[in-house]
Each structure stands twice: as structure tokens, then as C-alpha cells.
Amino acid sequence: MDVFALDRRLQSDSHSVMQIGLCDLRLSKDARWPWLILVPRRCDVSEVFELTPLDQVMLTFETDLVAATLKKITGATKINVGALGNIVRQLHVHVIARFEGDANWPGPVWGFGKAEPYEEGKRDEFIEKLREALSS
Template sequence: MFVLDSRLEQDTLPLGDFPLCRLLLMNDSHYPWFILVPRREEVSELFQLDADDQQALWRETTALAETLKDTFGADKMNVATLGNVVGQLHMHVIARRRDDAAWPAPVWGRHPAEPYTEQQIAAIRRKLELVLTDDFRFGE
């Protein structure tokens, strides 16, 4: 049974599900920072996914990155799995702009997080609803 890591649950807002991954929004309005988490038990590394799940993760990551680049007018997409603090496998997909709060440095630990307002979350949901595929199911 899939259980989201408590740190991810604490720091993010759930948006919905792709066929493999749960899509989360990091609750820091400085950056359009999304996280994909494969809904698989006890997986901390890419190579622990079977071949089909590895391909699905890359398809979902690529589709999300392309969507975010266009939707948020990103100058650069940052895509990475790190997991030094959160052991559960998760893929960061961050739309970076030259005028963002941390450019060109990494976003981690640059500024205290500034939580999204309800209006900002609704606007992000509306933007994504217009462009995400039929394979994506938005959460409540």
C-alpha cells in the first residue's frame, strides 16, 4: 500500500495523479515547484522500479516538465531526484526563471517558504487543467 512520506505530506499540496505518480505542489510560492512520487511501496531509488515503471516515470516527468515550461514561461527546467532528506523516491520538477528569488542558485534553502494562497492554488489548478492529458486525474 502506497503511503506518502510525512515530510512530503507536510511540505506539499496534493494536485492529483498520473497513472504512476502522485503530483504534488511544493507549498512555496517563490517557485513553480512540483514533485512526482511513484505510488509504489518502499522505493527509494530509480533502479528499484521495474522497467515499465521506470519508463512511466520518465514519460510523466517529461510531460510535466514540458507543460510547466510552457505554462509558466520557464527559462530553465530543473528536474532531479535527490532524496537525501526524504528517502521516498520523488522527482522534483521546477520551472525556473531568471527573475526568480534564487536564480541561478538552487532553490533549496534559499529563502523561507512562502505558502500559496487559496487563490494562487486555484489559478495553478486552472492552468494545469487546461493542458494536462486525459491520463491525469485531479484530486479533490
Template sequence: MHFTLHPRLAADTTILGDLPLCRVLLSKEALGPWLILVPRKDNLTEIHHLPQDEQFQLMRESSAVAALLETDYQADKINVGALGNLVPQLHIHHIARFQSDIAWPGPVWGKTDGTQREDAVQQALAEELRAELATIDGFIPS
């Protein structure tokens, strides 16, 4: 199966690995942790374009990632969203939100200062998350 990650997603994230349907990415944005699920299907822009069984699989993977963020990071709220206005490739954001974060209580879109994690911090968080994601059935780390 051929799959190409949108260049903007590739530039703005670190690849953590793959679930049965989705590639799992960690945003470099210094907020969260902020994970992004991208179904490994080329030319896919909307959830409803997936066959029903893959829609269900996406929901299972999304729910597992949201539960992981909530439990492991004691987030005050998990924001989940699929906007796609700048990057048309279907991708679903999963953001651990905290009352202390820069955008609280509003949405993060356009409300952060664009600060990215330092490389060493990003890599340490990526390794931590790979270990946590390994508890989800079917996760293969990159």
C-alpha cells in the same frame, strides 16, 4: 494497490491527481510552479529500484510534466531533481525557474526564504495545473 505519501510531502504540497505511475503534487513553496512526481509504490527510495518498464514510464511522465511547465509558463529553465536526503520516499521535483526568481541562477535547495503561497493562490494554481495536466494521457485529477 496501497500507497502512502510521506507525511512531509503531504504537509508541504497539494495533491493534483495521478498519472499512470505517479502522484502529482504542487509544492506550497512560493516559487515556480513546482511540481513533484511520486511513484505510487511503497518503500521506494531510488529510481533504479523500479523495474525497467516503470523507469521508462517515470521518464515519460517526467518529460511530459517538464514540457508542460516549460511551454505553459515560459520558464527560463526547468530544474528536475530527485534528492531524497530529508524525505527518503522517491520523489522527483520539477521546478519552473525564472531569471527573476529568488534563487536564480543557483539551485533552489536552501536558497529560498520558505515563503508559501496563500491558500487561495495555491488553490487557484492547483486548479489551473489540473486543467493543464489533463492534456497528458492517463492523468486523473484528484
């Protein structure tokens, strides 16, 4: 049986928040936007349609749960959700809180400017808020 392994780029570009059910939930290290990443814990999957039907339902449920939680916690103007995978092939879903006037609003976050790291205390506080909200 194959063992799930997180892509090294996802590992290096994000912080672990928690495991939800199907997915590992991660926080992007780019503090310009509250940016979460859901990674289904399945081996050798790069497309949603490669998941079993039950896993597809779970991914949709978990994506919606994380998106709603992120909107509630941040008060975002808009939540962007996307699964691109052109560079990192391992299936992962981005859930990003956007605000009018944020870096590159209303344009996309990908490829814009240089990532800004979180202050350690702010990152840890945000991760704890997410864990509390998602565990209740």
C-alpha cells in the same frame, strides 16, 4: 500486499494536484517557484533503479510530460528536474520552473531563504491550469 503511503513530509510540504498514472503529482507549498513533485505510487522505493523497467519508463514519460507542461504554462526560462532524496527517502522527482531574476537565480532552490505560502486563490487557479493541461 503493501499499501502505498505518502511520506509525511511530502504530505505536509505540498498540495495534491492529481494522479497521472504511476505518480501522484503534487505542488510544493513554496510559492517562490512553480515547483511540482512527482511521487511514484510504489512501496518502499527510494531509487529509480529500484523500480521495474516499465515503471522506470513511465516515470521518465510522466516527468517529461509534467516538465513540458510546466514550461508551457509558466513560460519559464529553465526547467530544473532532480531526484535527491537525502532527507525524504521515498522516491520523488522535483520539477521546478526557474526564471532569470527569481529568488536565488541561477543558484539552486534547496536550502535558500524561507518558503513563502501561496495565496489560496492563486494556488487553486494554478492547480486547475495544471489539471486542464495534463488532462487534454
